Amino acid sequence: MTIFNILIIIIMIIGAIASAYTKNLLAAVIIFMVYSLMMAIVWQQLNAPDLAITEASVGAGITSILFILALRRMRMIKK
Amino acid sequence: MKTSIVKNVVKVILPLIQIFGAYVIIFGHVSPGGGFAGGSIVGSSLILYRLIYGSERADRKFIYFYLLKLVSISLVVYGTLKGLIFILEHLGFNGFIPIGVPGNLLSGGLIMPLNVLIGIVVSITFYFIATLFEEGELENVNGAE
Numbered sequence: 001m002t003i004f005n006i007l008i009i010i011i012m013i014i015g016a017i018a019s020a021y022t023k024n025l026l027a028a029v030i031i032f033m034v035y036s037l038m039m040a041i042v043w044q045q046l047n048a049p050d051l052a053i054t055e056a057s058v059g060a061g062i063t064s065i066l067f068i069l070a071l072r073r074m075r076m077i078k079k
Numbered sequence: 080m081k082t083s084i085v086k087n088v089v090k091v092i093l094p095l096i097q098i099f100g101a102y103v104i105i106f107g108h109v110s111p112g113g114g115f116a117g118g119s120i121v122g123s124s125l126i127l128y129r130l131i132y133g134s135e136r137a138d139r140k141f142i143y144f145y146l147l148k149l150v151s152i153s154l155v156v157y158g159t160l161k162g163l164i165f166i167l168e169h170l171g172f173n174g175f176i177p178i179g180v181p182g183n184l185l186s187g188g189l190i191m192p193l194n195v196l197i198g199i200v201v202s203i204t205f206y207f208i209a210t211l212f213e214e215g216e217l218e219n220v221n222g223a224e
Contacts, residue, residue: 049111053103057119062205065126069212 036060096124104198114197122205
């Protein structure tokens with residue numbers, strides 16, 4: 001199980017760096033969503049399922065929806 | 080974003096999202112979840128309805144006046160119940176509210192009604208935040224008429 005955890009953490013590090021260096025803002029939001037889902041899996045591996053559900057619903061759901069709504073309002077992506 | 084494929088898929092999956100959110104809220108004291116997580120799931124389903132079917136239809140279905148009244152009543156009832164628990168504990172009425180069998184749905188005293196109230200407040204607040212982000216103002220401020 002430690003190989004699985006190391007793989008998840010490597011995906012998280014790559015996602016964090018990539019979402020900071022991406023020029024396209026919509027792609028950065030989607031990479032941030034992937035990072036948040038991997039964070040939820042890490043909480044589940046650390047025996048905190050309550051926090052995992054909260055992270056998956058708030059971090060990957062509400063935060064991404066608000067980012068995409070802000071991009072639509074700034075005319076960065078077409079409707 | 081408003082093609083007929085998206086509208087028909089949303090018509091199918093929207094009740095499933097809301098049933099899952101209600102399950103996470105109601106079973107929050109015996110399984111993972113709770114008022115905040117389930118309320119954010121229900122709130123994201125309301126935001127999805129508004130994004131797909133347009134703001135006029137969502138304003139006709141979710142009227143601002145009644146939603147704000149529901150949030151205020153839920154907050155007042157939450158504060159009253161939570162204060163009642165502390166006062167009863169201080170005065171020595173420990174077994175006043177029946178606890179029930181651990182593991183059942185009706186157990187844990189007043190935790191399940193408090194979770195339901197938190198879920199109502201969180202879902203409607205997220206819906207209002209998304210409406211403010213999208214349009215810059217809340218519609219139908221002057222009431223239902």
